[in-house]
Amino acid sequence: MKILLLGDYSALQQNLKEGLVELGHEVTLVSHGDDWKKLDNDISLQSKRKGLIGKLDRKYFRPIKLIPQLTGYDVIQFIGPLLFSQSFGYNEKLISYLIKHNKKSFLLVAGDNSIYWKNARNLKYWPNEEARAIDGETKYIWNKNRMVRWNTKMATMVNGIIPIVYEYKVGHEKFSNLYQTIPIPVNIKNITYQENIIKNKIIIFHGLNRPGFKGTKYIKKAMEIIKEKFPEKVEIVIKGNIPLKEYLKLIQKTNIIIDQTYGYSYGVNAVFSLALGKVTLAGCEPECLKEFNIESSPVINILPDVDQIVSVLEELVLHPETIPVIGKASRKYAEELHDYKMIAQKYVDTWNNA
Known part of the structure; x- marks a missing residue:
């Protein structure tokens, strides 16, 4: 064709x-x-x-x-x-x-x-x-x-x-x-998976691109609260408007990706994050799961709500052993649903x- x-x-x-x-x-x-x-x-x-x-x-x-x-x-x-x-x-x-x-x-x-x-x-x-x-x-x-x-x-x-x-x-x-x-x-062959290992600190990343559309004001505030609460455990990175290849290299070094809040579903950046084996926070409501005919997803659903995002991040920081497990499930999910x-x-x- x-x-x-x-x-x-x-x-x-x-x-x-x-x-x-x-x-x-x-x-x-x-x-x-x-x-x-x-x-x-x-x-x-x-x-x-x-x-x-x-x-x-x-x-x-x-x-x-x-x-x-x-x-x-x-x-x-x-x-x-x-x-x-x-x-x-x-x-x-x-x-x-x-x-x-x-x-x-x-x-x-x-x-x-x-x-x-x-x-x-x-x-x-x-x-x-x-x-x-x-x-x-x-x-x-x-x-x-x-x-x-x-x-x-x-x-x-x-x-x-x-x-x-x-x-x-x-x-x-x-x-x-x-x-x-x-x-x-997502071209899985082009995305190298590495186990989501925490080194000195848990690195939490949010990409700046159309901050209103993505709900950045909620995400940024939540990240700042977590950083203040766990200064020895957490590093936050907020960066945007960079070429895709550079963006993928950057998020390869992170542990948790926060994509967007205003959505029932997740977008392209979240799929890249999943393929890389990152813990991914984005929209993933029951409607999204039903649409894809699946029962569950490693994507952690977040809302345009600072307290809710803080709660999700705090749970991950207090239980860092779950991060590699979720990362591995994320890669498998990307391979099975987004190949x-x-x-x-x-x-x-x-x-x-x-």
Whole structure:
């Protein structure tokens, strides 16, 4: 099968591509590199030119020049509804053209979109108005009527909608072309597992990226309380906006990863942490387990609640012998639920059945 993966967040489609290639498919990954994460791709949407010329090239000229390389595939999968400039209806026109000039098209729901933001308000957990303000998103793009109309139109144009977690499935339940949730893939072969051994101190890490969306204010406060309570036992690290490869090297040295609070489910960073054998704190509500058809998970569920996060961390600090045990279970869990080849086959089956 000849497949085009268009766009990428946190190397989700990169890991999917690697699984598809292992299965014998011909795959092309096209993306902007997800900003400072500097993700790998086969074709970059970025321009090599600088200044105003580079900006115009990236927004308008380069995508047009690439069109011959973006058509004629058996499957094209878009990661979200916004991949090009919105000026002059450019994004809508180009995506519509690509849908028409490839055999099958799919919308991968991973990250924000208008449909999710509109429907997530009915859920117990969602990154609310306060979170958006923290992230400087006061003029939030997904709430604009034009984007809501386009997102809805695109969702009806594609052959299928594929969510990666429970929340995104719920947000798109009104669409008849919604398919089963497929877990996040991770290339286990590229992630070296080491036993989660505590050296001098227990190292607790939180990655800075969209602090409002992730509930960083709760996480940071909880980390500070634990550090103050156990200064001889705990080291805290808060760092962000670094390339993915550097990020993975950094968290390799840690024991506990705190990802995010505003969610029923966990995201890509949490899956990397699990594969590395780290104790992972993130969203993992019963709805998440049910969606993946599993009874339990080593992911420790946390809430946007400082006291609750402190309680979880304190339990781990007072019982450090549990950290290597949870770490080992985390790796096994990643291998069984998130293996890139197994997940790639789920995508192939979904595409074939659409």
